[in-house]
Amino acid sequence: MSKTKIISIFGSTGSIGCNSLNVIDNLIKNNESIELKYLTTYSSIEKLAEQIAKYSPSGVVIVNKDAADNFRNNFNFKDLEILSGREGLMEIAGRDDNNFMINALVGISGLEPTIDAIRSGKDIALANKETLVAAGGFVTELLKKHNTLLFPIDSEHSAILQCIQGENPNCVSSIILTASGGPFRKYSIDELDNVSIEDALNHPNWKMGKKITIDSATMMNKGLEVIEAKWLFDIDVNNIKVLIHPESIIHSMVEFNDGSVKAQLGIPDMKIPIQYSLTFPERVRSDYPKMDFRKFSQLNFEEPDLLKFKCLQIAYDVLNKGGIYPVILNSSNEIAVDLFLKDRIKFKDIPYLILKQLDDYNGSEELSIGNIIETDLLIRNNMNREFVT
Numbered sequence: 593m594s595k596t597k598i599i600s601i602f603g604s605t606g607s608i609g610c611n612s613l614n615v616i617d618n619l620i621k622n623n624e625s626i627e628l629k630y631l632t633t634y635s636s637i638e639k640l641a642e643q644i645a646k647y648s649p650s651g652v653v654i655v656n657k658d659a660a661d662n663f664r665n666n667f668n669f670k671d672l673e674i675l676s677g678r679e680g681l682m683e684i685a686g687r688d689d690n691n692f693m694i695n696a697l698v699g700i701s702g703l704e705p706t707i708d709a710i711r712s713g714k715d716i717a718l719a720n721k722e723t724l725v726a727a728g729g730f731v732t733e734l735l736k737k738h739n740t741l742l743f744p745i746d747s748e749h750s751a752i753l754q755c756i757q758g759e760n761p762n763c764v765s766s767i768i769l770t771a772s773g774g775p776f777r778k779y780s781i782d783e784l785d786n787v788s789i790e791d792a793l794n795h796p797n798w799k800m801g802k803k804i805t806i807d808s809a810t811m812m813n814k815g816l817e818v819i820e821a822k823w824l825f826d827i828d829v830n831n832i833k834v835l836i837h838p839e840s841i842i843h844s845m846v847e848f849n850d851g852s853v854k855a856q857l858g859i860p861d862m863k864i865p866i867q868y869s870l871t872f873p874e875r876v877r878s879d880y881p882k883m884d885f886r887k888f889s890q891l892n893f894e895e896p897d898l899l900k901f902k903c904l905q906i907a908y909d910v911l912n913k914g915g916i917y918p919v920i921l922n923s924s925n926e927i928a929v930d931l932f933l934k935d936r937i938k939f940k941d942i943p944y945l946i947l948k949q950l951d952d953y954n955g956s957e958e959l960s961i962g963n964i965i966e967t968d969l970l971i972r973n974n975m976n977r978e979f980v981t
């Protein structure tokens with residue numbers, strides 16, 4: 593790596609945040625030039641305190657203000673700057689004393705810090721899907737304008753990025769996003785009627801946060817990834833395909849115009865895409881679990897059933913429709929997943945709640961950040977009003 597990466601981790605106490613710290617351990621062990629400047633959490637102050645003790649960042653943001661007060665009263669770290677609230681996040685996203693953001697925030701809350709980070713010239717490793725789903729066009733324009741780079745922290749998009757290195761983008765004929773199929777891959781449509789929260793949270797291959805785990809069960813996760821792929825790789829939606837691959841060993845593939853296909857493979861472990869985002873285009877040695885092909889005598893593939901996984905079909909339709917609709921898709925899905933996790937709706941209701949918001953929308957189509965945030969809020973309010981007890 594050329595210049596020292598001075599890193600802020602947004603959402604350091606979540607699953608991606610903790611994995612990012614493990615990756616940073618490995619990079620430091622390998623004498624990479626890296627410095628950890630800021631950590632942020634919503635309210636997990638105990639875990640944050642452990643991370644501060646180990647990594648000595650110069651500052652932290654605790655978004656929830658009660659948790660921040662709690663932290664101030666209970667912990668005393670010398671010379672630690674403590675910020676709180678959304679404004680704390682925006683503050684460090686815009687500061688020029690750090691030059692690389694790892695954005696592992698959950699939901700649309702990740703969008704504005706990303707924009708401020710780009711505007712202040714930072715490169716970004718992005719785990720927050722909502723940023724590109726809701727504002728892909730805006731963000732990609734902004735990246736060009738500020739000459740900054742955005743690396744996906746997602747196994748599929750990292751795989752695609754790795755496959756297209758050294759290739760002429762004009763020779764890419766299609767992108768094949770692989771999907772595990774989630775816990776309900778073998779269920780019939782009728783069997784989906786009465787699945788429980790625990791069933792849906794029981795992902796076969798990946799250990800992740802709750803929101804993304806439910807998205808994997810509905811396959812909305814793959815739908816969001818199709819939308820992200822369009823923005824990250826500037827590819828026509830008709831050339832982005834989804835293929836179920838239950839073993840999650842092939843993380844995605846790229847087909848070229850001569851018929852050749854490149855795939856990126858590995859044990860499902862988020863540390864690999866996280867590390868690639870930090871070392872791109874180089875690679876650094878690691879002791880993460882390695883592939884033993886003798887244990888995978890068979891890799892399987894199947895076409896996703898779009899009647900069963902309605903959310904995936906909805907995502908394709910929304911991408912074709914374009915405009916403000918991906919914003920509505922994203923926020924209505926977030927609320928629907930939240931309602932499901934609170935046991936207020938059934939699993940099979942999720943796509944219908946989303947469709948209703950998409951169908952009912954008659955507001956502004958403008959794609960400014962202001963209108964994106966406003967539309968997002970409108971959809972949330974609509975749905976929460978409907979589900980007030």
Ligand code: MN
Pocket residue numbers: 746747748817
């Ligand atoms: Mn993924």
